């Protein structure tokens with residue numbers, strides 16, 4: 323659907339992306355129709371003349387599914403279904419189906435089911451409203467219909483509550499694990515789906531996670547130690563990828579999976595530089611990071627798949643536009659080594675390793691340390707003092723500087 327202010331190129335990109343999403347579900351696209359319109363029609367989104375045309379084309383091509391690259395309201399789905407005799411899906415529904423197909427762990431499955439129920443809730447109402455309008459009386463009377471709506475909605479809500487409770491139990495286990503990891507520096511991979519996050523994860527951690535040319539191959543968060551010998555321990559996490567117009571219910575229900583991102587000291591923002599829309603994919607990623615509240619975490623831009631780029635100036639242009647960024651091929655060992663070094667460098671340059679001694683009664687001071695530092699050890703065994711061995715960023719150091727233990731003091735403690 324092309325409205326007067328829409329960008330035709332962007333629409334075509336969206337349709338190409340929708341086609342890859344459908345391919346992931348094993349659905350073959352046999353035809354594509356774009357309609358230019360002055361405005362959307364509430365009934366079916368598209369004009370009725372066009373709907374008839376689509377019905378005929380679908381029949382001739384033997385297509386059973388009509389996918390619309392816009393969010394559809396429940397009545398629009400129903401009207402289009404009746405008029406085209408096809409199963410109707412919208413972009414959000416397609417993404418949700420991929421998530422369902424790829425969910426492996428209990429956490430991912432629970433999150434997908436919550437999102438599906440949340441998406442279905444308004445449709446339950448739609449179904450029965452339709453019967454009211456159609457029959458008025460008949461087999462399903464108004465009051466019967468209303469009662470049924472209530473029953474169905476209550477069932478869905480009860481199920482959502484139960485699933486959220488289950489999710490809470492799962493994330494409590496995760497919180498316990500993450501408390502145990504409080505002392506380690508945390509780095510998180512983020513980026514558009516299929517940008518190469520898991521491939522980088524495997525290269526840096528010697529891992530064996532599933533990386534493949536498919537959208538949303540990863541739905542869970544995985545955490546592993548970055549391979550190293552003598553440096554402080556660093557944890558790397560890999561998580562679900564982002565996409566344009568990610569349904570809000572999915573972002574909401576995947577928030578607990580995305581906690582790893584919020585807890586990170588550094589984000590590696592992976593961009594598939596060989597993709598013609600890498601720029602808008604980068605913008606989308608930043609948008610989702612803002613939506614989940616992760617905009618303030620420091621970022622290193624990692625421009626990946628440079629081996630597939632022919633433009634010899636690309637690397638230089640990107641370095642200039644994104645200072646501190648790296649262009650790599652995740653398949654090349656020397657490049658992933660370079661990335662690892664850049665991560666170490668970031669912490670070396672930005673983190674100060676020091677000791678703080680805070681009077682035990684200074685609750686505000688103690689909590690300041692906990693809130694701002696990566697604590698390597700905390701010694702409560704001394705009289706009137708808590709001694710912390712910490713990593714603190716250069717930005718937050720001045721707030722805590724008065725508690726700093728000088729080297730000679732530290733040696734007498």
Ligand SMILES: Nc1nc2c(ncn2[C@@H]2O[C@H](COP(=O)(O)OP(=O)(O)OP(=O)(O)O)[C@@H](O)[C@H]2O)c(=O)[nH]1
Pocket residue numbers: 513514515516517518519520521522532533534535536537538539540541562563564626627628629630650651652653
């Ligand atoms: N040529 C080339 N291919 C790469 C590179 N990095 C990753 N790939 C390929 O890109 C595809 C996607 O890689 P993944 O690591 O699964 O991507 P992801 O970001 O984890 O994707 P999702 O988990 O699906 O969101 C795989 O087929 C990788 O082999 C690279 O530097 N160069």
Ligand SMILES: [Mg+2]
Pocket residue numbers: 519520521532533539540
């Ligand atoms: Mg992945």
